Amino acid sequence: MLKDDLYFFNQGQLYDAYRIFGAHLKKDKKGTILGTEFTVWAPHAKEVSVLGEFNGFQAWVHNLSKVDDVGIWSLFIDSAKEWHQYKYEIKTWDGRTLYKVDPYGYFSAERPEQMSKIYDLDGYYWNDGEYMNHRNNEAPYDHQMSIYECHLGTWMTKPDGSYHKYNEVVDLLIPYLLDNGFTHLELMPVIEHPLDQSWGYQGVGYYSATARYGVPKDFMYLVDRCHQHGIKVILDWVPGHINRDEHGLYMFDGEPLYEYSEEWKRENVVWGTANLDLGRGEVQSFLISNALFWMKYFHVDGFRIDAVSNIIYFLGDSRNGENHGALTFLRNLSTQIFQEFPNALLIAEDSTAYPKVTHPVDQGGLGFNYKWNMGWMNDTLEYFEKDPIYRKYHHNNITFGLSYAFSENYVLPLSHDEVVHGKKSLVNKMPGDYWQKFANYRVLMGMFFTHPGKTLLFMGGEFAQMHEWKDYEELDWHLLQYPLHRAAQRFVHDMNRVVKYHKPLYELDHQPMGFAWIDASNSDQSIFSFVRYAKDSNDFVCVIINMTPLVHHNFRIGVPQAGSFAEVINSDKDIYGGSNIYNGDTMFTEDIPMHGFEQSLQMVVAPLSVTILKREE
Structure with a gap:
């Protein structure tokens, strides 16, 4: 040395x-x-x-x-x-x-x-050269980002219940992602970990792709094949804490080494883990090298950093004060990643209000380029769990998020954390009978895809799995034999394509000029309406969301420009499991000022629905 x-x-x-x-x-x-x-x-x-x-x-x-x-x-x-x-x-x-x-x-x-x-990492022949050249010249912000969060072991198993290997799952997973319109695959941790039920968040081998799914070159093959089909791969990465198994990093040479020496900083009692001493130089070298290792050897496109609040503050509690050593680590990490991979993805799972998480380091930020919008997720799911009759009293749950939506570059997360531990699946959170549960689910999905910010959906959410995620068996694929679940999957499939082919729904996700309310104050009817703009301000769509099961005929809204408008998509159509109330005919504006616009139009608003309108050329 x-x-x-x-x-x-x-x-x-x-x-x-x-x-x-x-x-x-x-x-x-x-x-x-x-x-x-x-x-x-x-x-x-x-x-x-x-x-x-x-x-x-x-x-x-x-x-x-x-x-x-x-x-x-x-x-x-x-x-x-x-x-x-x-x-x-x-x-x-x-x-x-x-x-x-x-x-x-x-x-x-x-x-x-x-x-x-002992393993030889050299010798894999990559076939993603064209993709890598394109990636290195493409910034992520003004492109569609529809992330599919996946736990490889339980997405789909073999008939005997065993896991598919990395090189086996590619022929199942990649066509599925492409067919349903997802652009990014986020893998829950694939570092070596002893317990399946830890989901990979309590690892022992940061440099080792877990052997439960095959050998490292098989994982290279998975990433390679994803890239050949234009799918970006994000790894869930856990630099903040480790498990306490005797054979791992914990007390590696008999004394605190990778972890804090002070017990109160080290022992994370809630999770049963130990916090790494991120301010220590040798630990920073270990972790920053690890991130660059996955990008260089495995061509991954970036990371979702787990539990950033636990890094920013000691034990994740602001009352314990900022962890300045850990903040220095985050800044050093982002600086090195973007120095070598300028268009990498570095996404913070952060529930704090710590400022400038997604601002560059040289501008006083932590250097991430994305952050999970945990506030949006909590407020939105809390709202949707209310009976529609009471939603008018919680209107602010939906509107408040837009007051800070452009303060950071946000990803809207409907992740695994929201469908485990008794929280219920997305569709089962919804009130009402079976039909209303699915109608509410479609409204949630419609708002999810049309709200400013990139999107992340946990596996199973795309076909409205009824049960919570079970970390010991595969998704409930048998549900797709039932019409409402097939229709739910079709709606997600179609929404991904609506976003893909409509720049207003992705191009200005992080800039306030990309969004304007039509009417944010209609709490009595629980109807929200807004405009999404592309960089070309003449390219826009109007979104109308009805949060109750009431139908509204001859409903008038203001629109930015005069002309004729048509529905792009309506979640109440029968192909999605709805009651088939929709605007089939072209709608023409009238010179009747409304909602701050000089013209308006009349439309029918279906029950528990999302409708997207676009001006016809």
Whole structure:
């Protein structure tokens, strides 16, 4: 290890730490494997050994040498070859013996084994060159972004209930995404984790694509195939906290190393995890290198950062004060990612009101380019759970979000967190009988796709799954034999295409000139109406949302320009499971001023419906 590398590692500025740490196969000029070099950071250890298939799992055979004063240990073993399992034995100064997987290990033995595996990441032949060239020249903001959040293990299983491998699911998942109009695939964590029910959020192998779905090159193939079809891939990434399993990063060399030394900062009792010390240089080097590792080796397009509130504030509580070391980490992370990948996606799952999360670092921001709009999600779902008769008293739940909708670059999340732990599925949150539940669901979907901001929908939401997400079995695909569920899926399918082919619904998502209320104050009828504009202000659509089961004939609204208007889509059509009340004929404006416009038109507003109107050329 060069002195410069050591210095930058300690300072949190070694952004390819995986080049040094971990198990690296050494080859001669012909590519013949000569053996493996193991390097690990364990400054508090008394002794470090590696045991594996190459030495009969006898730790005394291969003791690592301490190569510097800050606790980096290394050893070359000529008998250690690809696919061999291994782990470190660490002896502490107080007499304990610990067995740990490799923090920088490229692959892992499949659960319940607690081993790393030697693996050669080189040699995959990528076929996404055209996509990558285009990606590097395309900023994300003024394009459609319809994200499908997916848990690979339970999206669809094999007939025997086992998981599809990365390279098997591609022929099922990619056609499904394309058919339903989703542009981005967000994968819940695929780093190695011991417990299926942790969903990947409590990992032990940050550099290891989980073995439960196959080998790392299989995951490369999944990303490659997505890119060949124009689908961007986002990884759910958890830099804030780790699990406390004995074989993981927790107390790696017998004392706090990756985590805080102070117990109150470290122990996240609510989640049963330990918070990483994000202000420590070596931890920053570990994590920033990890993010760049996934982008360089696996071509992922970006990350959704989990639990950012727990990073901004100690234990996620503003009363504990800002975590300045962690804030520095976030700024360094975003700076390095965008320096190497200018059009990457860096999305914060943040429930705080901390300012400038999606502003550039040089403008005083944290450097994310997107943030989940948790306020919109909470207010909207709370509103939709109300009986329509009471919604007029909660009108502000819908209008309030527009007062801050352009303060950050927002993603509207209807994520897995909203359909678990007794919260009910999206359609089951809705009041009323079976028909009204589905009508309310379509209204939610219509508002979701027409509201300023990009969209994220958790799997199963697109066909109105009735049960909450079950993290131990596949989605309820059998529901698609029932007409209302097929109709629900068709509505999401069609809304994705309406957005795709109408610039007003995506081009100015983050700019106030892209949105204007027609009528935000009609609380008595619980009807909301607004205009979405494209960059060309003559290109616009009008959206009318009826939140009650009442029909309104001869309903008059003001519109920005005179002329003829036609329906683009109406959620009450029978093909979507509705009562088939819609505006079939062209509507012509009249010179009757209304809602601040010089002209208006009359229309029928269907019960519990979303209607989009467009001016005809």
